Amino acid sequence: xxxxxxxxxxxxxxxxxxxxxxxxxxxxxxxxxxxxxxxxxxxxxxxxxxxxxxxxxxxxxxxxxxxxxxxxxxxxxxxxxxxxxxxxxxxxxxxxxxxxxxxxxxxxxxxxxxxxxxxxxxxxxxxxxxxxxxxxxxxxxxxxxxxxxxxxxxxxxxxxxxxxxxxxxxxxxxxxxxxxxxxxxxxxxxxxxxxxxxxxxxxxxxxxxxxxxxxxxxxxxxxxxxxxxxxxxxxxxxxxxxxxxxxxxxxxxxxxxxxxxxxxxxxxxxxxxxxxxxxxxxxxxxxxxxxxxxxxxxxxxxxxxxxxxxxxxxxxxxxxxxxxxxxxxxxxxxxxxxxxxxxxxxx
Numbered sequence: 001x002x003x004x005x006x007x008x009x010x011x012x013x014x015x016x017x018x019x020x021x022x023x024x025x026x027x028x029x030x031x032x033x034x035x036x037x038x039x040x041x042x043x044x045x046x047x048x049x050x051x052x053x054x055x056x057x058x059x060x061x062x063x064x065x066x067x068x069x070x071x072x073x074x075x076x077x078x079x080x081x082x083x084x085x086x087x088x089x090x091x092x093x094x095x096x097x098x099x100x101x102x103x104x105x106x107x108x109x110x111x112x113x114x115x116x117x118x119x120x121x122x123x124x125x126x127x128x129x130x131x132x133x134x135x136x137x138x139x140x141x142x143x144x145x146x147x148x149x150x151x152x153x154x155x156x157x158x159x160x161x162x163x164x165x166x167x168x169x170x171x172x173x174x175x176x177x178x179x180x181x182x183x184x185x186x187x188x189x190x191x192x193x194x195x196x197x198x199x200x201x202x203x204x205x206x207x208x209x210x211x212x213x214x215x216x217x218x219x220x221x222x223x224x225x226x227x228x229x230x231x232x233x234x235x236x237x238x239x240x241x242x243x244x245x246x247x248x249x250x251x252x253x254x255x256x257x258x259x260x261x262x263x264x265x266x267x268x269x270x271x272x273x274x275x276x277x278x279x280x281x282x283x284x285x286x287x288x289x290x291x292x293x294x295x296x297x298x299x300x301x302x303x304x305x306x307x308x309x310x311x312x313x314x315x316x317x318x319x320x321x322x323x324x325x326x327x328x329x330x331x332x333x334x335x336x337x338x339x340x341x342x343x344x345x346x347x
Contacts, residue, residue: 003190004030004053004158009062011048024214033083033188040211047162050194053161053257055079061269068101086163088147097131097293100150121153128344141172149310161193165200177203198239235275235343244280244311246274254342258289259335262319263342272342278317280339288332293325
């Protein structure tokens with residue numbers, strides 16, 4: 001049975017048929033037991049899409065199927081869905097065990113069973129012994145674990161996350177995304193996860209859906225979206241990439257200034273664009289693009305460089321800590337086989 005299926009979904013706010021669509025005829029599937037991240041900039045339609053999965057918004061047209069059942073017209077209570085919000089939405093006057101058990105109590109579950117299930121959910125997120133604490137006595141990461149336990153205790157068929165890590169510092173974000181992914185895989189949960197953070201999406205997802213202005217720009221595995229973006233928009237949004245004009249030649253190779261590339265798929269002859277990741281540049285190649293270092297920044301485990309070249313300014317990330325370049329140094333730049341893609345201009 002499939003987890004979530006969207007079929008030609010549109011969403012327009014209000015009743016005016018001339019009002020713009022927030023979501024424009026999108027279709028996708030979240031397979032059962034997998035985690036799909038919906039990624040995109042503010043206003044792209046990702047949160048509206050998540051709210052339609054939850055039943056908090058109704059689509060203007062199209063259908064939503066969950067677990068083989070059409071739920072398009074059903075409300076949240078009839079979908080067996082739990083949602084974890086950015087703000088955590090914990091009740092400040094309730095202690096941890098009461099917060100986690102709230103949904104069970106509202107569903108009529110007996111007190112003893114509620115407490116037992118809430119305690120087990122807290123154990124699952126690493127919060128044993130926190131039952132009596134108030135939310136104000138917890139760190140941000142602990143509050144998020146309580147919110148996660150509250151969502152999990154309901155044993156939902158589908159678990160939804162709306163920017164769950166945006167309120168945490170960098171270290172806690174890394175820890176919690178690993179925790180969420182581990183729990184999802186251990187329990188084989190069907191998860192839809194909304195974020196604008198590309199590294200977060202790459203770290204937790206089986207599938208990523210990149211949205212732009214209400215449509216799906218591209219979807220696929222993290223490796224496919226990072227390594228083989230199909231548009232300039234996706235290349236730029238999935239991590240840093242610089243896009244350069246190039247020429248596809250009749251022999252199938254692509255000329256990028258003095259450099260030539262062998263694309264992984266056939267490219268019709270003519271003007272194209274090439275997206276290059278900062279880590280795809282190789283410094284000091286025997287044959288390559290002449291370059292002069294204009295900026296050098298040490299960041300612990302790698303260097304960031306800016307170079308003046310015939311292609312214009314080029315941004316490079318290098319993990320070579322043994323041979324740092326000084327500003328003004330002359331070198332050459334060549335391209336690795338990874339991190340380089342021929343893309344279209346449109347999303």
